[in-house]
Amino acid sequence: MRTDKRSLNELRRLTLKPHPNKYAEGSVWIEMGDTKVLCTATVDEKVPPFMKGQGKGWITAEYSMLPRATQTRNQRESAKGKLTGRTMEIQRLIGRALRSVIDLQALGERTITLDCDVIQADGGTRTTSITGAFVALALAVHNLSLQHNFNRYPITDYLASVSVGVIQEQAMLDLNYEEDSKAKVDMNVVMTGTGKFVEIQGTGEDAPFSRDELQKLLSLSEEGIRTLIEKQKEALGPVGARIGATLV
């Protein structure tokens, strides 16, 4: 049995509170158990230099943890003077994942920056950030759609993410910090509302895994992500109506 009494395929309690921030074009406060992340979406009416003149938009993400989000205090990256490899890896992942469900052409020459700030960390901060950032992005794009007449709606599908892992030969869904630190295999999966994979990042540093184990982990994650996307739909309500739809 799991330390917090969940069954193997059970998600932690999820909270999705829209609009916690009065300035951002879209924002959401997401809690996945004791993991708490503030996601804000900022719209900028221009694109980075490498995207200029293509008539397309851009989505980018930044990720950070407050120093005392964790059991022991971490030094701030601003004080160190540079981002750690872990932070860069995570923010590249979040941006890439979100772009997979955005029609950059339809978005037009503007950038949306998703800031994912981990207020408290208890495992799964990168997957929770993706799930929350999608909602903040959806709110910001909806806002844009009230001002701009999008020919095609720029969001082509829902998107959420969850972690899965193997602990003592058991495949489990949505690991908390304690479980994560004991897992021999650790996998982060990002999927769309139509059930396709966007990212699979599986690591067996402590114990390489077989193709069978992989299948079990994939099935668990599919199940979990389906539930997460239900919750996103509830949180967005009518704001999510046009996601994946095409206006003719």
Added chain:
Amino acid sequence: MRTDKRSLNELRRLTLKPHPNKYAEGSVWIEMGDTKVLCTATVDEKVPPFMKGQGKGWITAEYSMLPRATQTRNQRESAKGKLTGRTMEIQRLIGRALRSVIDLQALGERTITLDCDVIQADGGTRTTSITGAFVALALAVHNLSLQHNFNRYPITDYLASVSVGVIQEQAMLDLNYEEDSKAKVDMNVVMTGTGKFVEIQGTGEDAPFSRDELQKLLSLSEEGIRTLIEKQKEALGPVGARIGATLV
């Protein structure tokens, strides 16, 4: 009349929520109007190199704003690779102010780090950080006092801070962002529970001020800080009982 209908000597609504963080030795969520700051206190059983071997403790502070705490998004200092002068100035101020009411000898060879992370900014983030950080510090020291038998209680007095300013010849208490950006004179004041000044930082870059104006601003700030300290006492309740008291 002020944009939010307050009278000239009226503070914004203050919220002080203890224990928002499950890991920190002390933590408080403070809201001063729409300015929201998460303050955490981390206790470390050693002191920085320059304090070693003196039998004394150390209090230090770090300050940061989330990128979208403000109307337009600010680049992260971790991405820039260095702290701005403003950030350094503020965190030096917070640390210095808190140390003024701490008996470092009584605290013993340990460091308490106060992290003040501005979740949303609407003026007065440095003064709100000081007022909140004091409460987080008091919670952490109380925790320590349950484990260690302090001869003298390490906190010698209450401490809070407020901003005052002059707008169109009117002295006002507790400026919000809009007011702050119109103020010709801007002053941050830190005071103790016994009514003494710890820091006065007044600037008249846009309009030098007379000694008379200074007197009015000081009176306003005394009044505001007295109210803030009342609220701190309410929030701390019995935990604050030994502040300023000496065990014999």
Added chain:
Amino acid sequence: MRTDKRSLNELRRLTLKPHPNKYAEGSVWIEMGDTKVLCTATVDEKVPPFMKGQGKGWITAEYSMLPRATQTRNQRESAKGKLTGRTMEIQRLIGRALRSVIDLQALGERTITLDCDVIQADGGTRTTSITGAFVALALAVHNLSLQHNFNRYPITDYLASVSVGVIQEQAMLDLNYEEDSKAKVDMNVVMTGTGKFVEIQGTGEDAPFSRDELQKLLSLSEEGIRTLIEKQKEALGPVGARIGATLV
């Protein structure tokens, strides 16, 4: 048909030249088509601070590209003053992958650093680096074994890596640069000699992929890695004899 006339499941020509460097404890020059990487292994008789006192060793990797390894010249990271996110992600991956087949306890308190310097890049530099670094590591550990009497041989299995991808609905093995830049799905797989997965990193930023497509990519990579490991065995000859063997 592929631009270089390979069939879909065909690897590029592989060269593995041991001992190109006269100083390193182990070194290999690897070419995978036009991708050329110099891998050196440096043995250091101590471990990094976070591993001290555990009686275990450590394996770490660094990755870099010469500025003109690519079609257009890249600015040196030393001149920029920091590593890019891509570099950090790759060197974390290489280190993690190699550690999965090392018995750190058996290695004892020493660090082996694998430097993977890309002399020329034509796609698959990270997977080629892993395949080459394993050989350099095996040479260095063999050298160590001649001086130290390992109870258990520290290398528990062979390890190699390959990229696979989907281009115009076709799953393909070992993409060169031109193919890589057209691929909708891109996956890097690391496997052991006994056919277990160590890392799977699949990305469908441009086109999410189905579970069926995933299966095809995994099968292709299994096939490719089996061949690569044959070549590693040839290159190592008797030096590889004790890999995965346990002395009693």
Added chain:
Amino acid sequence: MRTDKRSLNELRRLTLKPHPNKYAEGSVWIEMGDTKVLCTATVDEKVPPFMKGQGKGWITAEYSMLPRATQTRNQRESAKGKLTGRTMEIQRLIGRALRSVIDLQALGERTITLDCDVIQADGGTRTTSITGAFVALALAVHNLSLQHNFNRYPITDYLASVSVGVIQEQAMLDLNYEEDSKAKVDMNVVMTGTGKFVEIQGTGEDAPFSRDELQKLLSLSEEGIRTLIEKQKEALGPVGARIGATLV
């Protein structure tokens, strides 16, 4: 009695030598006791990006200490790779203070940079820098006025600065290093020729101070600054004639 036999309200010996540098548009060598600062003013016929297109000028300052300006050698900030918080705080203060007596509109779209390099430090380096930088600025503006026909003279008033402090319950003017390190309360005051405050920065980290003590310190500083401005007028002679005057 004070270590150097001054009375409580007595300034140290002041030297103001104009034109020590053959290249700068304005320069002054200032000595305040054993504190020696070289101040140069550089005129640049453009403004920083954030000021562009407003038809206004800009004044900025940089501050630095030679490594052996102090009793023990300090590491160069250029070798550390970053400015300390103290340096940033001081150069922000100097710039802000000088701007308070400049009519940026009248100055027109040009920047004047004041470099304050401390050759030897014996307390009061920031206040001495302000007093000296004002003179260098006045020399540079006078030079400009010979080439450009200013409608309004860009300098609206004189400006000087002094430190005051409390040592053993005694308020004192113009602390040297030894006094400064013993002071319980430390205050830097910047005032104009017409007796208005531009900056008040008072700190009682070691001992919070009462409103009465504050009044005494302000009176001392008013007195000291009045004298300093007399010396500035002498040093400038006819060059200072138009300061604060308006041509109609």
Added chain:
Amino acid sequence: MRTDKRSLNELRRLTLKPHPNKYAEGSVWIEMGDTKVLCTATVDEKVPPFMKGQGKGWITAEYSMLPRATQTRNQRESAKGKLTGRTMEIQRLIGRALRSVIDLQALGERTITLDCDVIQADGGTRTTSITGAFVALALAVHNLSLQHNFNRYPITDYLASVSVGVIQEQAMLDLNYEEDSKAKVDMNVVMTGTGKFVEIQGTGEDAPFSRDELQKLLSLSEEGIRTLIEKQKEALGPVGARIGATLV
């Protein structure tokens, strides 16, 4: 006798392999004994800001060593976050030396960057880099000359470099690492095909040297460089035909 049995005025075995890199506009693999350097020339059709609008080109160089080019591993400068003084000194030297035989006017508004990456180091890496970089530069300029009709050929002379030194009172040519570390006087000389000096950098940190010793070292280096330039001519063949020639 020298450790590798060379006579005092004998160069090490020299290898110059053109075109080791498939992307660069010019490239050469140079070996001088066990010192191995990859030199690539990159042509960029613009000049750095400080050269703009003068109708002239620019030649610049970068130098780096792979971490395990040496007996013990060196930390990467990219990981340190900055270039060492030694690296900067060497790349400034290489650039300056190459520019001495280039007619920047004739080259036109383009930049050629020479990357000298030391694959293995056994003394004389900077002089070997210059000798190799000249050949890579010649290949790149020849390529340019096939596309652009140069009025004057931009390379005005051949250029090569060698080290000389004094060990146990003996002047020697082309020191290897072991010799270099025992030399009391160490000198790097760069000369042109017409026998003129471009750079002389002699250092006697361990033992100042007389004018007589200097003469001997200069004679040795003249002899060595003459041989090196013969080898460059062989390696370039007809490509070098127009070097130093002027079309009318």
Added chain:
Amino acid sequence: MRTDKRSLNELRRLTLKPHPNKYAEGSVWIEMGDTKVLCTATVDEKVPPFMKGQGKGWITAEYSMLPRATQTRNQRESAKGKLTGRTMEIQRLIGRALRSVIDLQALGERTITLDCDVIQADGGTRTTSITGAFVALALAVHNLSLQHNFNRYPITDYLASVSVGVIQEQAMLDLNYEEDSKAKVDMNVVMTGTGKFVEIQGTGEDAPFSRDELQKLLSLSEEGIRTLIEKQKEALGPVGARIGATLV
């Protein structure tokens, strides 16, 4: 004729003022024409890590220019966050040159740091720094000798430096900035009191030079340095008596 009417072999006016700094163990203010450098020597009773346990001392140097030491203002290296290649090259040269006349064994396990801060620059700042730094070093070593009973006096010879160059086919001594910027050949020479060379750095970027020209430049520099060392002896007086002498 030269712009300042000097003859070809004439030095600029030299000033050497000892003890301009009240804290440093040795200091000198040196002026060579309009080039002005403050040199301070700081004694530290320990050596850097790479020298530990050898029973020997260390001499190191740092060099910097004030931002307005030159005709146009230079950005501070502390603001850029790194040293330029030029600065590193110069401070390595100064340290190396001074070490050539120091018996590090005799000095014992202590470090002397020479700070050369250019207050005003008019050509020859590096050579002037060496000439001045030697005097500051001699003052500091003399001070040390009053407290420690050196068996051998740690300074083995005098040391000075001068620049020479070729302008319009004329070899000239001690170039000022205007001359330096027109020189086709530029050489810095460091010599000892007994007439030996410590450093020769000659550059003919704009025009390679013949061996004959080199001889002329060397003769000029020998002559100039002889005069400079006379001046150093005058400035040091009896303090210089033991330089080069050995106590038995």
